[in-house]
Amino acid sequence: MHCGLRAEACLFYTETGDPKYTPIHKLEPLKRFWHQEYTLLGKVMSMLGVGHAITDKELEEWSELVYDSCTLCGRCSMVCPVGNDVAYMVRKIREGMAVAGHAPEGLHGAVTRSVTLGSPMGVNWRRYRHRSGVRRPKPDSTSRWMWRGRTTWCCSPRWRPSTFPST
Secondary structure (H helix, E strand, O other): OOOOOOHHHOHHHHHHOOHHHOHHHHOHHHHHHHHHHHOHHHHHHHHHOOOOOOOHHHHHHHHHHHHHOOOOOOHHHHHOOOOOOHHHHHHHHHHHHHHOOOOOHHHHHHHHHHHHHOOOOOOOHHHHHHHHOOOOOOOOOOOOEEEOOEEEOOOOOOOOHHHOOOO
């Protein structure tokens, strides 16, 4: 995982030239957690108290790299010679950091609004409809979902996820 071939694929690294924006550097928290929790040496070191646990301060420092310097475009995954899906790994780091309480405040607010109001932007359709006269599309509208040349009526009551062809 230290070959460095993926660095030239990352737009953040190519634009800044800063080694902290290389994909391997963004994966450092995941690598340290994996070593500590899933390897024999890491478990033994943790039992003996010799291992270095990941602290909240370190997660806060990595937050900028994990959230603000990766678009999850997958370019680094496409050029990886051993086939590591780096975008997936960064997504898993983001999930872990969100659970640990280190997600950006704006993202946390959008999730909260989405769960409580049904819209990440805080739009309440009932109030919005009365003010503007705009109506929410009905479930049986003519909007269609195009997928590999097939048309699936995603908004009709008859639609089921099983209607998608398998990949």
